[in-house]
Amino acid sequence: MLLAGGKGSRLYSLTKNLAKPAVPFGGKYRIIDFPLSNCTNSGIHTVGVLTQYQPLLLNSYIGIGSAWDLDRKDGGVTVLPPYAESSEVKWYSGTASAIFQNLNYLDQYNPEYVLILSGDHIYKMNYELMLNYHIEKGADVTISVIEVPWEETNRFGIMNTDADFKVTEFEEKPAVAKNNLASMGIYIFKWSVLREYLIRDDQNPNSSHDFGKDIIPLLIQENMKLFAYPFKGYWKDVGTVQSLWEANMDLLDKECELNLFDHSWRIYSVNPNQPPQYICPEGEVSESLVNEGCKIEGEVSRTVVFQGVTVKKGAVVKETVIMPDAVIGHNCVIERAIVSPGVYVPDGTIIKPGESAHDITLVSEETIGELQSN
């Protein structure tokens, strides 16, 4: 069950018309390609995708799931939007309520285990290994965790465990953490346990119907068997303009753990079928990722260029993410920015980072006028 209803409000205009899981990433992908590809590569062929916020693009992108080989007679991908019951329309008020309202969907498969994922993260993970661990431990619930730097523990949900990784306590964004194992928002439940706790949670008027805030603490309190599954590898929440930019830049590092070139664990996506990129006689490209359908007449370095982008003569682009179909006009200078899909950056526009090294400029239809006048 892939939770894909998030708004991603800290991505500002990037998520004005689309849900966070549909945000473009890595020169050709959308964020949701990562969990969906992980599912298909892990041998999971029945996936429910729960959508809510701005679902149009996401729904049409997922389609019948053929891009991820999830167009199946038996199972496959099913998009699960909120729906109306005879008495009322029930929006998904929290992660747990989203799953609860689709108990019918789960009942029809009556699985042994349910994997709950979020559509907000960039990572490659074999869920089958996690399931084996879950079975080995005889767990009711297994939560995937990753070691985060101690100084950042206050940004995450932290799992306190014993030496055997049995979860003893869950602390949401603790001021002083006892551990640095952060929840990745990936859960494997025994279906019977999930079903029972979702029904109980729904009946609790004080619950916010959230896995992290309500379900997990209650399970711990009632001494159910919760285990942390320590994941090693690349994992990034791309919830802010800064972190989205950073994760894109990570891909330019040849040693990056997130290897997109690994054919044994391909990241699938809806391929736009565009001609090869054309690097013009005047063009220069170094340390960059460039997708098909691009025309590069200018100078591009340390930049991720999505499909259909044009960089015109005399333009110099550095450490930037240029999203699909954007056009960078003649003689523009752009550094440390994210250029939104389809934006036309007029000739001669200069975009340089501000005082702070952490300032990444988000170039969008709304901000382009303002950026030009500066």
Added chain:
Amino acid sequence: MNKQLLGVIDATTVHDDLKELSIHRSVAAIPFGGRYRLIDFILSNMVNSGIQSVAIFPKFQYRSLMDHLGSGRNWDLNRKRDGLFFFPAPNFDKHYTGIGTLDHFADNIDFFERATQEYALISNSYTVFNMDFQPLLDWHIKSGCDITEVQKEGQSLGIYLVKKTLLMDLITTRNETGYSNMRDVATDHDSQFHLCYYNFEGYASMVDTIENYFRTSMDLMKPDVWKELFTKDRPILTKVKDEPPTRYDVDASVKNSMVANGGMIEGTVENSIIARGVKIGKGTVIRNCIIMQKTQINENCLLDSVIVDKDAKIEAGTVITAPAHSPAVIRKGSVQGVGSTS
């Protein structure tokens, strides 16, 4: 939607002068332009003209062609009604010449009988062009033609438009008339048919020799040709691959080249076409080359005017140069070591 036209692609052609590239594949399946196969152009043109039923008539070495086309999904031809059909030649002994061999059609006459389309467009499989067939059909009908041949500057492009009922007549009477293919019909000026010639004004190149293949490939780097072939509203479709974007290293230098996805480029590339998943090592210089899918060129090589077929491996330090008018061809899957020249 154009339900009037049936698409027929003759993929039986063998060009001796393209042998180096067609030992393991039919001419229709020769890789072109970094991510396409030659057949993609005619097939996409048909689909973009609203044709919903396309029959492919292959003969020799059609494994790679079948693999490429699959169910026709990439061209939106995986239909319940109509879609993509294959009619491999039932025997290799019959010698086919020209485009649209009536014998081959006769072996599959049921298909033509069943087809609901009123007209049939019969084409070769190896022309690089982007053409809308709707104006051709309108013109054919308006001019009261029986058979229309598409030409460019007076030369046949090996494309014929004919009423399906007339095509069936031509098939069934082939022994009496002596016509063995559509070319015979279109060039018989004593015939009772109203023969017409339709001039195509755009870019078109029939790929039938290595030199021609090379020149047509290099034409892609001309902005006006590129613009005409790769339009947004009439895209050339192909089998998609889930390759990541191409990675350019800090030392990469690429000028006037077309590069497909999944590549890793660390060297210098000029005036070349680099297909999907190609690796080009540090210190290597590639000039005026066509490098096909998944070929690996290691460090410090120099290649000039070379066509390197799929899955080849060029070992470090190898120098291969050829005159521009007669490019060298490195065969599919071969390994080339230091000092090989041709």
